[in-house]
Amino acid sequence: xxxxxxxxxxxxxxxxxxxxxxxxxxxxxxxxxxxxxxxxxxxxxxxxxxxxxxxxxxxxxxxxxxxxxxxxxxxxxxxxxxxxxxxxxxxxxxxxxxxxxxxxxxxxxxxxxxxxxxxxxxxxxxxxxxxxxxxxxxxxxxxxxxxxxxxxxxxxxxxxxxxxxxxxxxxxxxxxxxxxxxxxxxxxxxxxxxxxxxxxxxxxxxxxxxxxxxxxxxxxxxxxxxxxxxxxxxxxxxxxx
Amino acid sequence: xxxxxxxxxxxxxxxxxxxxxxxxxxxxxxxxxxxxxxxxxxxxxxxxxxxxxxxxxxxxxxxxxxxxxxxxxxxxxxxxxxxxxxxxxxxxxxxxxxxxxxxxxxxxxxxxxxxxxxxxxxxxxxxxxxxxxxxxxxxxxxxxxxxxxxxxxxxxxxxxxxxxxxxxxxxxxxxxxxxxxxxxxxxxxxxxxxxxxxxxxxxxxxxxxxxxxxxxxxxxxxxxxxxxxxxxxxxxxxxxxxxxxxxxxxxxxxxxxxxxxxxxxxxxxxxxxxxxxxxxxxxxxxxxxxxxxxxxxxxxxxxxxxxxxxxxxxxxxxxxxxxxxxxxxxxxxxxxxxxxxxxxxxxxxxxxxxxxxxxxxxxxxxxxxxxxxxxxxxxxxxxxxxxxxxxxxxxxxxxxxxxxxxxxxxxxxxxxxxxxxxxxxxxxxxxxxxxxxxxxxxxxxxxxxxxxxxxxxxxxxxxxxxxxxxxxxxxxxxxxxxxxxxxxxxxxxxxxxxxxxxxxxxxxxxxxxxxxxxxxxxxxxxxxxxxxxxxxxxx
Numbered sequence: 210x211x212x213x214x215x216x217x218x219x220x221x222x223x224x225x226x227x228x229x230x231x232x233x234x235x236x237x238x239x240x241x242x243x244x245x246x247x248x249x250x251x252x253x254x255x256x257x258x259x260x261x262x263x264x265x266x267x268x269x270x271x272x273x274x275x276x277x278x279x280x281x282x283x284x285x286x287x288x289x290x291x292x293x294x295x296x297x298x299x300x301x302x303x304x305x306x307x308x309x310x311x312x313x314x315x316x317x318x319x320x321x322x323x324x325x326x327x328x329x330x331x332x333x334x335x336x337x338x339x340x341x342x343x344x345x346x347x348x349x350x351x352x353x354x355x356x357x358x359x360x361x362x363x364x365x366x367x368x369x370x371x372x373x374x375x376x377x378x379x380x381x382x383x384x385x386x387x388x389x390x391x392x393x394x395x396x397x398x399x400x401x402x403x404x405x406x407x408x409x410x411x412x413x414x415x416x417x418x419x420x421x422x423x424x425x426x427x428x429x430x431x432x433x434x435x436x437x438x439x440x441x442x443x444x445x446x447x448x449x450x
Numbered sequence: 451x452x453x454x455x456x457x458x459x460x461x462x463x464x465x466x467x468x469x470x471x472x473x474x475x476x477x478x479x480x481x482x483x484x485x486x487x488x489x490x491x492x493x494x495x496x497x498x499x500x501x502x503x504x505x506x507x508x509x510x511x512x513x514x515x516x517x518x519x520x521x522x523x524x525x526x527x528x529x530x531x532x533x534x535x536x537x538x539x540x541x542x543x544x545x546x547x548x549x550x551x552x553x554x555x556x557x558x559x560x561x562x563x564x565x566x567x568x569x570x571x572x573x574x575x576x577x578x579x580x581x582x583x584x585x586x587x588x589x590x591x592x593x594x595x596x597x598x599x600x601x602x603x604x605x606x607x608x609x610x611x612x613x614x615x616x617x618x619x620x621x622x623x624x625x626x627x628x629x630x631x632x633x634x635x636x637x638x639x640x641x642x643x644x645x646x647x648x649x650x651x652x653x654x655x656x657x658x659x660x661x662x663x664x665x666x667x668x669x670x671x672x673x674x675x676x677x678x679x680x681x682x683x684x685x686x687x688x689x690x691x692x693x694x695x696x697x698x699x700x701x702x703x704x705x706x707x708x709x710x711x712x713x714x715x716x717x718x719x720x721x722x723x724x725x726x727x728x729x730x731x732x733x734x735x736x737x738x739x740x741x742x743x744x745x746x747x748x749x750x751x752x753x754x755x756x757x758x759x760x761x762x763x764x765x766x767x768x769x770x771x772x773x774x775x776x777x778x779x780x781x782x783x784x785x786x787x788x789x790x791x792x793x794x795x796x797x798x799x800x801x802x803x804x805x806x807x808x809x810x811x812x813x814x815x816x817x818x819x820x821x822x823x824x825x826x827x828x829x830x831x832x833x834x835x836x837x838x839x840x841x842x843x844x845x846x847x848x849x850x851x852x853x854x855x856x857x858x859x860x861x862x863x864x865x866x867x868x869x870x871x872x873x874x875x876x877x878x879x880x881x882x883x884x885x886x887x888x889x890x891x892x893x894x895x896x897x898x899x900x901x902x903x904x905x906x907x908x909x910x911x912x913x914x915x916x917x918x919x920x921x922x923x924x925x926x927x928x929x930x931x932x933x934x935x936x937x938x939x940x941x942x943x944x945x946x947x948x949x950x951x952x953x954x955x956x957x958x959x960x961x962x963x964x965x966x967x968x969x970x971x972x973x974x975x976x977x978x979x980x981x982x983x984x985x986x987x988x989x
Contacts, residue, residue, distance in 0.1 A: 220740050225673065228736075229901025232934050252748070270678040276746050339674055340895065358896045360674060403898050408930050438933050442926035 210429075211244030212421055215261040217285075218269070220251040221277060222305055225360070227267030229405035230300065233414055234265075241432050243422075252280045258292040263421045268303030268403060278321070281308070286324045293326040298421035299397040302406060306391065306399035307331045307363055327394045328368030337362045342380020342402070343450045344390040350374055350398065351416035356409060356446040357402025365401075367392055374400050379450040396420055409446070411439045533576070537635040540570035544628040559617035563624030574620065574657040576635050577627040583642040583658055584821050585696075587651045587686060588666030588707065589679075590866045591814040592618070594806070594845050595666055596645040598818030599825075601839045602832040603641060606822075610641035616843065618647045620654050641825070649676055652685040656692030662824045663690065664699040664817050668706040669757060669865035670738045670902075672894030679706060679738050690714055699820040701813065702774045703759040709743045711772065719824060721816040722774040723809075725761050727781050727791070728753040734760075736864065736902060744769045756809060756872065757865040776820040778812055786877040795819065795829045803837040806846050808873040810866070844971040850982045851952065854881075854961035858975070861885075861965045862893075867903035870965060875907055880914045880960045884951060885932070886922040886970035893967040897924050905935035912938075916960050920944050921951050922970045948977045956981075 216231055231247055238245040250256050258264060269277070281289075289309070293299060301309050310329040313321045339360045346353050355375060364384035367373060373383065374391030382390035382401065391400035398417055400406060407414040415431050422429030544566035551558025566573055586596045596612060603610045613626040623644055630638050646654045648668070655663065665686060668679050676682050683706050690696065694715045701707045702722035711718040734754050741748055742764040752761030763770035776795050783790040790803045791812050804815040815836045822832035841847060844860040861867040874881065889897050908915055918937050920928035925944050932942055945951040952974075955962045966974050 220737070223736065223902070224670070225896070226898030226901030229898070229931075229934075232901065232906075236934050270680065272678060272680045273741050273746070276741055358898055360896060404896075405898055405901050408901070408934060409927070438926065438929045442924075442930045445924075445926045 210422060210426060211246065212238060212263060212418070212425070213261045214245065214247045214263045214265060215250055215256060215258060216247055217250050217264060217266045217305075218252060218277060219249045219267075221273040222267040222269040224268050224270060225303065225358070225403035226405040227265075227302060227403065230265060230267070230302070230407045233405070233407040234263075234418065237411070237414060237418065237434065240434055252276060255285070258288050258297065259295075261297070262425050263298040263300065263417075264289070264292065266299070266301045266305030266308065268305055274304075274321075277308075278323075281324060282322075286326075289324050290326045293395060293397055296396050296424055298417060298424060299399075300406075300417055301397065301399045302403055303359075303361060303401055306401065307361075307365060309392075309397065309399060310365065311368075313363060327392055327397055327399065328371050329365055329392055329399075330368075331363040331365045334362050334364050336385075338364075338381035338385050338401075340380060341446060341450060342382070342390075343378040343447060344375035344380070344382060344402075345378055346375040346413060346416075347372060347393065350393050351413060353410065353412035353416065354378070354447060355400075355402060355406070355413055356443055356450065357400070357404040357406055359401040360403070361401055365392075370394070374398060396424060409439060409442045411436045411443075533570075533572070534634065536570040537573060537576050538633055540566040540573045541628050541631065541633045541635065543569055544625060545633075548625065548629065557615060557617075559613075559615045559625055560619060560622040561625075563617075563626075563628065564621035566628060567621065567624055572657075574624045574627060574654075575659075577624075577631050577637065578642075578658050581627070581630075581637045581642045582640060582825065583644055583660040584662040584664070584825055585644045585646050585655065585658055585660035586664045586666065586817075586821070587646045587648050588664070588701070589648060589669040589671045589682070589863065590869075591666040591810060591817070592645045593843060594811060594841055595664060595814045595818045595821075596643050597841055597845075598815060598836060598839055599643050599664075599821055601835040602818065602822035602827050603643065603825075605831050605835040605838075606827040608641050608825075608827070609639045610643055611639050612643040613645055614843075616645070618645045619650045620657070623654060623658070648682050649685055651689040653689065655686075655689030655696070659693045660696050662697045662699060662821050663693075664821045665701065665707045665710060666814065666817055667701050667704045667757075667759065667865075668738070669863055670899070671863040672896070673899075674894055674896040675891070680743075683707075683709070683743075686710065687714065690716065697824050699817060699824060700772075701759070701817065702772045703755060703761070703813075705739050705743060705749060705758065705762045705769075705771075708772055709769070712744070712769075718772075719776070719820055720772045720774045721776040721813075721820040722771070723755050723759075723778040723812065723816070724774065724794075725753040727778050728755050728760060730754045730760075734758055736868075736904070738865065742767060742769055755813075756869060759813075776816055776823075778816055781809075781812065784876060786879065791815075793819070793833075795823065795833075798829065800829065800833050802833045805837055805839045806841055807877075808846075808869060810869045811846070844966065844975060847975075849978050851978065852956045852962055853959045854879075856955060856962040856964055856978075858964045858966065858971065858978075860971050861903075861967060864899050864902035864904075867900075867965070868907075871904060871907040874963065875911055878914075880916050882917040882919070882955065882958045882960055882962045883908075883915065884919045884921060884955060884962065884964045885928050886964065886966035886974060887920070887924040887928045888922045888967045888970040889924050890969045892969050897927055900928065900931050905931055905937075908932075909936045915941065917958070918942050919951060919954065921946055921948070922967065948974055952977055952981060 235245045309327045313331045315333040371394045373389035377388045544562040547562035548558045611630040698718045702720035737758040739758040745767040747766035749762045754760035780792040847858045849856040859870045
């Protein structure tokens, strides 16, 4: 078995230890004898997403956003929409998560068109939602408790047909209002959680791996790993919140 | 209606054609000034426009910088008296609080200044006015660079003071100035070496008006506190805007830092490492500045020293590395204890030994040398100081622990941490590593940066890594990081009790390297000093 992962925009969307998610996926696949190929796809380069099983998009600075959107609107956006509808597994975090949505509206009303692959939108606010937080994934996304660190001023709202990834137990989540966190649409996992997400939440990591393998091979059983350190890190933070 | 103005940092209640009402000590003084208020700019800060040293010429205050520069001499007297009273009581309060803090065995480095500033918001400006200051800001290397400048001042016999304790916000800087002034606000020393937090720079620089300012570099750092690195750059730019006479010493190799020269009127002196002394020609994998600060086109590089530092240029708009006035042209020796570099100092070739290892300290040395020369220290004197220099306070600080000794190397952000790892890769010794990760506000509450730091480098030195011990409030997160970095399980352990940790480190036969975050460094140092001796942090 093998998973081919496309890491989009590692050159600019790399703000909050997102590399850690790639390191984590690679290692957890390797430890189980499953092949893992990670393709870095920086701005300006092209690749056919149809060749990959999973796409990862992280979060970044505002400074490069314009360059990034120009690159997306040169055709990558259509390809991403097609891959999402095709059931490819996506893991998108913070800025990458917002970008999958329809648009971002700044608090003074300027609208910026995003990819439109998932029916959600984000509105800028004056307050920063920042800090360690915790949420429980819905059963359809594995049901595990996730700990992470959020740092965003955009408030995200989900459209019909898109369910949240989880319910906030502590912290802000999508918008600090409705207790929802992240989004789940087909095989897209979107969340505000960096920290980074996967190393400290091995259950969710394995659930995402399983989703991608099932899509590719029809079914997948993952051998258990000894997750002592991961669980300790998870519990230490979960207990504080 | 007249525009609001601030006088001496206080909000003026109202301004009529010839009087200004200013609140001082619960009373409102009516200060008669013969200024034409129509020339007051909106939000003008009269305090910043008083261009005359209070103490030396108390009878005359010149007011300039109005729309038409119609200066007028207000009547002497109550204006200065009010300010002098305010300065006196603020200084007194500051000293009392400091004394009390010391009685309680606290550092008392920032708190007294904070209260003094509440009493007299313009205090720092008054105290800094007659002191020739070199201010150092930037993400990494502030403390080390400041110490190097100090060493050069010592060598040159200059009478100076410094905020050595790491209290580098406006409060801590104010405390230091109060302690080095008389109660009436006269300076006791002619020079100051001031390290300034990059987020505080916005406010501090205008008050301090340093003669020379060094900006070391800019990297992503404590995103929860500073935000994006471009915001930090903006903070520094805003601060420097208020002090156009300051000479700027800028790191030519950092595209963010050197962009300060683009729109500030200040005289700029550049320092950096030339391509002849750099090893790598490839673009950095992790960079905090990939796209041109001016036109957002991706940078190209002639060479890279580390992170995003090097011979950058923008293929579109032409923004490129500025030629360095103080340039490292060759690095001739590189050991675990020191480096020797050839530097071109304003056209004169000098061989400089830096009594600290690692490339980033060569940058610190070049920056300190540049600043010292601008402050009037002869280049040879400054260079000699770098060879005798001993750093402390967690920056490559040596402790007499165990058979092989210990070095403490503070880590704060990915760029700095990668530099420390590069240093470990270049030495030849076997070693034990202790990594202590805290997530208190001074460390940054977001610890995701440990995944941007390239701990995978440890795999390249696997044979020399004897043991890795993780510690600190977030030890478990570090444990996970080390596990995924590929540190073998049998070499990896966790110990959150510092005494036990030091017991274990003291038993090691090989040299020990401790990599703590800021607050972990403070705590560990206390424990280490009890065991091995050394100075308290404020000394």
